[in-house]
Amino acid sequence: MSEPQSSRPPSRGGQKSPAVQARSLLNRLWEFVHPGPDSKRELIQTLTEAEEREVIEPESLQMLEGVLRMAELSAGDVMVAAPRMDLLDIEAPYEELLNLVIDTGHSRFPVFEGQKENIIGILLAKDLLKIQRAPELNLRALLRPVVFVPESKELNELLRDFRSNRSHLAVVIDEFGNMAGLITIEDVLEEIVGEIEDEFDDKGSSSDKSIYTLADGSQRVAGDASIADVNEAFGASFGQDEFDTIGGLVAHEHGRVPRRGEAVEIDGLRFAVMLTRGGAVRWFKVTRSQQPDG
Template identity: 70%
Template sequence: MSDPHPARPLRSGERPAPPAAERRTLFRKLVEFVSPGPDSRDELISTLADAEHRELIAPESRLMLEGVLRMADLTAGDVMVAAPRMDLLDIDAAYDDLLHAVIGTGHSRFPVYEGARENVIGILMAKDLLKLQRSPDLNLRTLLRPAVFVPESKGLNDLLRDFRSNRNHLAIVIDEFGSTAGLITIEDVLEEIVGEIEDEFDDKDGESGVYTLADGSQRVAGDAAIEAVNDVFGVQLPVGDFDTIGGLVAHELGHVPRRGEATQVGPLMFSVMLTRGGAVRWFKVTRAPEEALGSDGA
């Protein structure tokens, strides 16, 4: 019997249709994605990797799609900045102190507390401090915007939807007892999809977190291992309760280092270059002057 639908000749440059078996395989994968089984997400991620290998999608697209899939399992508590690392402003602080804190940290939004750090009463936009400078008699409370509170268990998908619909960029995360657990920003959520949002201090190629600057000093990541710094400088900074150089410096200072702050740890001087989310991203590290070493008894 002749074929009722004979294949038409291929036009110039036209590729033949994929075999029926391949079309069925693609259809089956699509059905499994729409009606996922217990292993559908892993299989979909594998399919995305195969699509990248066949150059159907770019590597950056695959990474973002995988980020979207994995974000479905994450909550606000998984990616928040923990409460001890939050940069907050005291409602009763003097204007100069507020300005110093804003400039020192470089954030655009700050939770404001009254009395205890747990008592967050609103959010201050850094740019609104200009209004206080123009009108010193203006009450700071009138500049505060309502604080948004979310539970630790809130899914990132839902949180991103809320951020977009309510035009908020920051939320205070509370635990099951109603206490402040941390804060989360829209940037924290987006980074789960697109990866680390690079800034002028970020370096994609390095792995140790220690880089040489033009003046011969070193740029050291806050999460760099203490052993890496010891190897580069040939020193013996203590490796005990802390794994990272940021943790060691914070312990020596007695508080989370602020941008522009400098301190000596052993034979090295650490100057904070950049902070983000209440943690130090980069230190500038030099050897301490001989006079300082002598005064420390080193």
């Protein structure tokens, strides 16, 4: 019995049907009249225009931009730097550990033994409370495994790891294997949805929370600190007409937003970037520029 013949004409040498050719021609014509974005910057501009035409909501635009930015960031860009980490000493008395947990309000703590670089596990605050009801419990038995990630770990990859491992915190190490900082799943999600009030954020946004004195005598200055506050703290005379924050002024002087590890000198002050987040500088380390001997 012969096979039933198809009503569709056979293709010759892989030649496309007239209908497919017509669709392809229409697609090329549409792309010529309305070319798509060729770069991430053009894509963001297209999304911004869509938001202006009320095609998408402002919140959706913020999240989409965050997703695109996150693909360019690594753990080292958004981590909490090692000097700002709150650590627990495994040998410390229970009351001392409990007071630190209460004072800081964190839900998870890296625990070290001997020296702070030697992180042996992660302690959940709720697990520490178990010792109150059962003093015979060994604190070491309550520790959760610690996750170590390199500074170069990409955020989108790190987010997948957090989800698959069901972990919320990782210790970041530098290229030499030293502890560089700490990163949480909240830090990663903030790049998408914006600032989240979590346990690692500084409470309050007043001027007395934007400038801190560090142990070496230098100053840690928030990127969103006002020009007026910086002028008062350093006896500077930066103009306030064009920029409201010190981060905006430094970015203007540098020609772009400086990256972590870069430094910019302005009028006798050296602004070294300590931490960036969401395409902006979160913290500067500010010191006086070295004056040549006269």
